[in-house]
Amino acid sequence: MKIILDENLPRALKVYLSAYEVTTVQEQGWAGVKNGELMARIDGVYDVFITSDKNLKYQQNLTGRTIAIIELPTNRLKLLETITDKILAEVESISLGMYVQVSL
Template sequence: MRTVVDEGVPRQLVQALRDHGIDANRFPRHWAALGNGALLKTIEEAGFSVLVTNDKNMAHQQSLQGRSIAVVALPYNKRRLILERVEAIADTITHARPGEHVVICLDGRRLIHSVINGMPVSRELPAVAPFKAR
């Protein structure tokens, strides 16, 4: 799955995801000025399947119904905590499907939100270790 890592996520995650077999790419700087709707369209047109972001509100702001990408939202943007959970993030990316918004919660729950036949549907992936500061 060709993945782009949003500008608000620690850039070190790109290489860490590559080390876990994910085709991860840095967020192009010229995309920074795009609003969420235009950004999602641009990401699709560039051939990406997944956007990794720390914007947990994107699912409420933009419908992914009918889109060819998935959005994976991280609970933090703190480098150490994100890099400690790279295996769980990589696993989440591999389970994300087009049109899904997957939120990794602080407590380790992974919630998937999508729309099927016009109806909102939620389900969960098995939980991962919590994202807690030490």
Template sequence: MATAYELGWSTVTNGDWIRLAEQEGYELLITTDTNLRYQQNLRQRSIAILVLTTTSWPRIRQVTGETQAAIAAIKAGDYREIPIP
């Protein structure tokens, strides 16, 4: 597990970092970019994408059980969002 920043991908565009993640063998991308599905063609992607609808860590921590369940259930090529109030 690594962040885009840790991998040196923080300046890479969305489409390129999805492609890079797939090439590097990552199976799951977790992001807070709720516009990703509108900005990128996600068809034919092998990586699963899970979107958390907030960047607030205290709010994300409140749904760790739901997030873990989504991670366990998500399949290659899936796109899912976890709405976080």
């Protein structure tokens, strides 16, 4: 499974997803790319996009996208570390095209 982390998330989150092929928007050289263009670039290339952007589902037309999206409740690593089990459970169960929100 190929996962890409949004630029609003700490790169250290990759450690908790080490069982998967994980990269970041920054590592791909796409820092600063607007959401619409970013979604076009990653859809069909990656399986899961993880973000903490709560506006993504309102700002973008996600209909017809194959990439699964996981929205995290925060981008603060200390808080994310307390819910890594929830994040991993969503990664393991999500299907292409789904949009899920993880809560604290």
